[in-house]
Amino acid sequence: MTSDIERPNRPALSLHVPEPNARPGDEIDFSHIVIPAAGSVRKPDVSASPAETHELVYSLVRVLDDDGNAVGMWDPRLDPDQLRRIYRDMVVVRIFDDRMYRAQRQGKTSFYMKSTGEEAVAVAAAHALDREDMTFPTYRQQGILVARGYPLRDMMCQVYSNRADPLKGRQLPIMYSSRDYGFFTISGNLATQYPQAVGWAMASAIRGDSRIASAYIGDGSTAEGDFHAAVTFAGVYRAPVILNIVNNQWAISSFSGIAGGDLTTFAARAVGYGIAGLRVDGNDPLAVFAATRWAADRARLNLGPTLIEMFTYRVEGHSTSDDPSAYRPKNAGAAWPLGDPIARLKQHLVVLGEWDDAREADLLETVEAEVRAAQREAEKQGTLVTSSIEFPQDVTTMFEDVFEQMPWHLREQQAQMVAELEAKRK
Amino acid sequence: MTSDIERPNRPALSLHVPEPNARPGDEIDFSHIVIPAAGSVRKPDVSASPAETHELVYSLVRVLDDDGNAVGMWDPRLDPDQLRRIYRDMVVVRIFDDRMYRAQRQGKTSFYMKSTGEEAVAVAAAHALDREDMTFPTYRQQGILVARGYPLRDMMCQVYSNRADPLKGRQLPIMYSSRDYGFFTISGNLATQYPQAVGWAMASAIRGDSRIASAYIGDGSTAEGDFHAAVTFAGVYRAPVILNIVNNQWAISSFSGIAGGDLTTFAARAVGYGIAGLRVDGNDPLAVFAATRWAADRARLNLGPTLIEMFTYRVEGHSTSDDPSAYRPKNAGAAWPLGDPIARLKQHLVVLGEWDDAREADLLETVEAEVRAAQREAEKQGTLVTSSIEFPQDVTTMFEDVFEQMPWHLREQQAQMVAELEAKRK
Amino acid sequence: MTVMNMIQAINSAHDVMMARDDTVIAMGEDVGFFGGVFRATEHLQKKYGSNRCFDTPISENGIIGTAIGMAAYGLKPVAEIQFADYIYPAFDQLVSEAARMRYRTAGEWNLSLTVRSPYGGGIFGGQTHSQSPESLFAHVAGLKTVIPSNPYDAKGLLIAAIEDPDPVLFFEPKRIYNGPFDGFFDRPVTPWAKHPKAEVPEGHYTVPLGKAAVVREGEAVTVIAYGTMVHVVLATIEAEGIDAEVIDLRTILPIDMDTIEESVKKTGRCVVVHEATRTGGFGGELSALVQERCFYHLEAPVERATGFDTPYPHSLEWAYFPGPIRIGTAIKKALEV
Amino acid sequence: MTVMNMIQAINSAHDVMMARDDTVIAMGEDVGFFGGVFRATEHLQKKYGSNRCFDTPISENGIIGTAIGMAAYGLKPVAEIQFADYIYPAFDQLVSEAARMRYRTAGEWNLSLTVRSPYGGGIFGGQTHSQSPESLFAHVAGLKTVIPSNPYDAKGLLIAAIEDPDPVLFFEPKRIYNGPFDGFFDRPVTPWAKHPKAEVPEGHYTVPLGKAAVVREGEAVTVIAYGTMVHVVLATIEAEGIDAEVIDLRTILPIDMDTIEESVKKTGRCVVVHEATRTGGFGGELSALVQERCFYHLEAPVERATGFDTPYPHSLEWAYFPGPIRIGTAIKKALEV
Ligand SMILES: Cc1ncc(C[n+]2csc(CCOP(=O)(O)OP(=O)(O)O)c2C)c(N)n1
Ligand SMILES: Cc1ncc(C[n+]2csc(CCOP(=O)(O)OP(=O)(O)O)c2C)c(N)n1
Ligand SMILES: [Mg+2]
Ligand SMILES: [Mg+2]
16 A cells, blocks of 8 residues: 655546537537448347347447438338328428427417427337337427327427316426327426336336337436436346437537547447447438337347437427527537438438429428417417416316325315415406 | 237237345355456556456456466566555454454444455455545445554444444444545445545546545445446546445345346446446455556546446345345355455465465464454443443534534534433433 | 234235235335345245335335336336435435326326335434434325334225325334334333234225324323324323323324314314424424414414434434433423413 | 626626635536526636536436535535426435535534525426425435525525535525516516615625524514515515515524524514425424414414425416415414404
8 A cells, every 4th residue: 555645656637527529619520420331230130139239339220321222231111101101290290399489489388399300219219119108208209299199289288388288287398298199298307207117117017018118318318317227127127118318419508428428329328237229320210210119029029128329419409498509509400410300211202202392392281281270279278378367277276186185285275276366366 | 100909919028037046945056157267367558448448347357366376467466565464454354343243243232244255355455545545435345444554443433332433423333434544434325425436536636636536336236326427427527436346246135136237247337338347356355456456547547437346245144134044045155156355365375485374373363362452442432332321422412513513403402402311310 | 813013014914915906016125035124025025926026226216216117007016115214316206206297197197106114213223224204205295104103003004005096105113113112212122912003904904094093082282293203102191190192193194184183172282293303394394283273272382302403323312312201391391381 | 896686696606716715616517618507607617617617417416426525525516406306316415425424424524515506486497497395405404505585695695605614505596586576477577786685796705604684674573484485575565564574584404593583572473485385394394493482472373375285387387376465365364363
């Protein structure tokens, strides 16, 4: 044991704080992003050992090449109708996002979050799952609801916290919940859904059910303890769950390096836990579909969890409360080298001869009309009321659902509130 | 999207619950343990990239071979005096443990925990660190205090919660704390010390200091969220910290498979986070020393954290409250194929011609006497008092150190307690 | 009827429910093969399989997080947190998730989830095996909290908790697992066998949540307690010869105010007793409620006898623990005027 | 003196302390380059380097765990938890570690650690951007909790917190970052500029922890509040024409009982106001203390006006929020008899 109080032979330490390679004013620089050619990544057998997947965590599963062709072992060989359904759903999400974003700007609600550029991660994955599988989304997988045919109007009613809001005005906009559509209630607390998904999957296994769970988490949120608990439990009990990490490279203003993204890939976490892992081009709908289906098949065969890094980019601000030009170059989203998932699938359909300008115009018109109609319907049920006590909802519902049975203290408080509102209205 | 409500094509899932390969009544079976030959593992340069260490996480750094020779690149080439100091310290720990265990059985204290078989993990590592480096131990690294020369009597006074207990009777036995000896206060809450160690190391780096931190956690406790936070922060900020996982393969009654140990090694966690990792024969004092020194050198060069799995075996019960024969074969500890760290270092010293029976007898006698003397001294200060209010300590100290200044409510309560004791004594 | 100690009663509640309802499962650290460090889940793995009773990784966060997922699926998990002092890593999942699930989904998802945990002091467990954190959970809308004081109630309340459609925290005063403790640390321990509440039916029955028990009727003063403290209070008033009415709260939330009000309006005096630290403890809430609702009946201030506002000190336990002197002093103060 | 809003005052407290003492560092999610989602740490990274002001991973647990280690080393970290609703993952590190460190080491280690967090409702933040969890921390021996109500106090208290040798939780009522809020949601917002407490010295000064402020003297009733509620109370009594004495508690723990007792003994009546849910809230503790210590001066029960015992509902905010009607009703009730 050395004991040198003055420690003359010991050099000074220093702290390393990761920095992105471009800040506002700098040229955006994606040169560090390594992009393997589409089709270049091996597809392991569905019954492969976790270790056999581990080289994949350092690569990138890609199916669509630059010319719009589907290539390689991971091509899921979907028929054109299904491709068009996926395409359409992504278009719906984008148009929906745009309208709701504008609605927030118009003061019709308090908050909104878009998923621009990340539509494939939700939509194509939902298409690869069974309708009965349970998804545990974050606030950026509204695409799952769309893909499963949840009414746009109901989504909007939730966003507006209006009379027809299925969640009775209790939740922030976009914190959807739908048991029937296999869409687990979104939490405002990051990462909590991850162990819940694992628990749900364990329960399905305990019951000899056949349904699996699919969970989502952001790159930034992987730092939470819940992430670790989830992956640990999933591995130990071989839970039938897909653990998606949506690496859009930003967490509000901090880049993925602050979550450890400079050290290795997020998919590599799978190696550390000894479970199967994949790293996927999240802007390639076919790759997303294929990887999800592969992981789902594994889970259904009782081969346990797969951790999938969906590598993508958050093209717009974090939410309506955020202005990304304060912390990254303005054109960052547009410069993302892996392109736009909607444009890429469209190109593929065109290459296949299954899409053309007329169909595109037709689709846009139909979807725009559909979204507009839903919005009109939703707004008939009101929009968020902020400076008034003329609530769209029956305000006494505030005290319901704290417990199944309302205890005396809540009944008393309910009566108190009713009296208060009467007093206020006088 | 498939939608088959009856799901006829989907097989039933089932839950996997890991089980150890032997339970009470079974023959103990260590045949699954892969033991690479001593000296067979490459030693990377201290400035190697984390990736260059990653093959090591699936192997086992071993220096002492079956014949007691130190072999291979990892041989730290310690001089015989240092070897004898390490040997002596381990012997002290074992004898100390035995006496305190007996003291607990004699009713002199409430609780005790031994580190039998794991002495090298603490002692040899402490010898490889600077005296000023801060250690963040669990309850099984009492060897660090011994190696740093902390008075045995003071340790015992803590165990006895007596008049001279440096912690004033406030902490459970064995929850030592000594700032001067670089031994961070042991917490009853598992894993909390891990991010604290990383924070301490970050602070050292922020201040341009040269001291590093070394943290310990058990295999079972790696499942806690604190483990994940610690390794994430350590990687992101390249904190000068050694993150030891003491894999003694048990966590009270659950085996390491319940912590994920059936899926991969604990050292492999390093791969998932993209930091340096080593897997070390924790019963080989020279391997422990060499790995610790290597990781310390890396940290001092601002190359960041190293995660080290110290592979060992919990030879005895978890604590005085535990009887391991309820959940594993009786002879498990004795059958551990990697032997006993004290016996192995002794064999090495004998092979070197630096040890013999006379010296052994002499050492045992001296240490026994020393420990006995310390115990006598400690017991002069009293032992734990349970069914009485004749406390060895000044009982009013109970209200000190909640805050630096005692607020009015604690002063009032202190007075109340004094009055109560007077009433009780009447 | 059989004589059971509290551990046996709790074990029996599991057993009865696991036999009746195959969606009931037991999980936690050391809960499976070993049957729990206090043996509350002994034999269950053997009887019901490791699918329904299993060890978990040491991650309280993961235990509650996955149990929430299981409850969302439709199971009725009974999760053990090895000591209440170790529930804090799971605090977020309990407070932000379990408590909110029904509300934030407008009733779409409810969680029939029970979280059991050995709790309280009196066993020389030091700072991290002695805590009483009930008031932290009582403040959280959406959680029920239960603390039994005897084997009969323990089994009946635990079955009621497991059957309850909402998340219930079930804190088990570990000091009285093997026998009621009167707070006189220098007297010999009495086993449960001698206590009437150790007569426990072998089969299914419930003790309703949200209902307190008047365990002793009296006229002079109302003493509200729960868990271990019920026994200490009874021993205290017996020793002091005080004709107190003693309420065993049993459920911390929802509070049984009817029983409390009725009693205080009769006696005109009230003392609240708990092991937890005083400031911000549940005694403050009870005291506030009593004076809000019985102000004009109160002849003296509501007194509190509680743990002190320090961490739980290992060797000074009998100076820390709210024993007969502290409780007796508070009661006498309430009777003074 | 400059006119500052609360964010500017908090930013200035950091700036003053980081300039004076190079062991002070600022850390948290989005705290570095961006300067925090509420901009409380703006410019600090640029001015003091990313060594002393930096972003952290999204792990509240890790933020507090590492900050404890830094404080153990001897730094004075000021850690931001982005919203108080997200402090629960760090609950264990705060309760089991930060709060206990000095005690369990018999004074060998102390933690000069400040945890700041935007707090409270009134901004349509829904369930997870509106909570007021102060009572959870007030119950924990070893933690101090501070809640400022204006820019002057915010800066002075934050500096005192940073200089304090013990861990301090510093909750910032986000509704009043930009201007005092009187609770009349249909009136125009007033900025801080017009408020006397927006006159803030640019340099170093402290407002002592543990000292309440009597923000309005009065004879009829004592109203105890803190944070946003101070302004709502003042507006309410003005609207109702009540001669109340209003105490801004400022520090939740340690409680300034001297100031409270003096006032209640004068007025004989007391109302406690907070945003947090009622049951188990800090109002219960205050109510209990007041009736314990001022029982014979009280002419009416101590009343509480608080948030309701439900999760914080997004769109029903103005029915949930304890506004002038709720507070006025409680005060009038306290004055009735
Ligand atoms: C427990 C918790 N901590 C902090 C926040 C505040 N917050 C909301 S979103 C966000 C960033 C999340 O980033 P990431 O996980 O990468 O998801 P993304 O928004 O990029 O999809 C933060 C810090 C929160 N909601 N919950
Ligand atoms: C947060 C927390 N949860 C549970 C416990 C109870 N407990 C004490 S030691 C232990 C087992 C730890 O096993 P491991 O980490 O492998 O360490 P080892 O005892 O083998 O050295 C458990 C579960 C605790 N002390 N803290
Ligand atoms: Mg992100
Ligand atoms: Mg272990």
